[in-house]
Amino acid sequence: MTAVAPAPAWRGIGLILLAGLCFTVQDAVAKHVAAAVPVLMVLWVRYVLQAGISAALLLPTVPRERLRTRRAGLQVLRGLLLLGSSASAVHGLKHLPMAEFAAIVMVTPLLVSLLAVVFFKEQLSAAGWALLVLSFAGTLLIVRPAGAPYGWAALYPFACMVLGALYQLVTSRLAREGEDPTATHLLSMGTCALLFSLTAPLSWSPVDDIASWGWLALMSAAGAAGHLFVAHAYRHAPATVLAPCSYASLGWAVLAGWLVFGHVPDAWTWGGIALILACGLASTRLRPGGP
DSSP states (O other), rough: OOOOOOOOHHHHHHHHHHHHHHHHHHHHHHHHTTTTHHHHHHHHHHHHHHHHHHHHHHHSSSSGGGGGOOHHHHHHHHHHHHHHHHHHHHHHHHSSOOHHHHHHHHHHHHHHHHHHHHHHOOOOOOOHHHHHHHHHHHHHHOOOOSSSSGGGGGGHHHHHHHHHHHHHHHHHHHHTTOHHHHHHHHHHHHHHHHHHHHHGSOOOOOOOOOOHHHHHHHHHHHHHHHHHHHHHHTTTOOOHHHHHHHHHHHHHHHHHHHHHOOOOOOHHHHHHHHHHHHHHHHHHTSTTTTT
């Protein structure tokens, strides 16, 4: 008989779903502003504002002892992985429709689950493996090699996928070792803000449009909330439970691409999305290591 995930795991699942919505808002705004603002500048503004918003909201309410870290190296590594994944994502979104970009990146949960089994010795039941394979098949229905070619631009979501999977694994490792999610969040934001500040002069361009600054602020706030939700999610559930839930982000991306950019997926894409979401939701009901 299939076991249901323990109650605390559902808190992590809910947080991951909220994070997916936040990241979709962030990506939609990034795609919009990247058409007029250099990508490195978009990323610089995003992380400087995210770091500022996070610090203003969290530092006054969090005891200083919670902000100490015993794994500074892993915290910096997490920030670097986030930096690389973010840069790849904005470049990819600039060249690909949101649905197609998200479909390629949706291989990330599969990769996370596989790596979690290898490195963290987490376990998946036979049903869990079958659902992950079917989810991957759903992405193939959407990406279809015979579909619209994107050439070298397709490398961006691939890089985002690999770096994102490693980012999630490091996040899970930090949670396992008792690192506070608030400290994890602030250190990652600070790492990205610092490093993008060093590159900002290379692509600086005046932005005189007040509306553009408003979009950049919204992008930053959504991203800050999303990353904080991710950090807390891994306190309530392991990677093998949370990874399939990330497939829901594909639904958010398709909806945003349709409503905001007028991109309507075809029948094959809808079929792939339905398969991915069905498998992801079914996977959340399986206990890691269950029968």
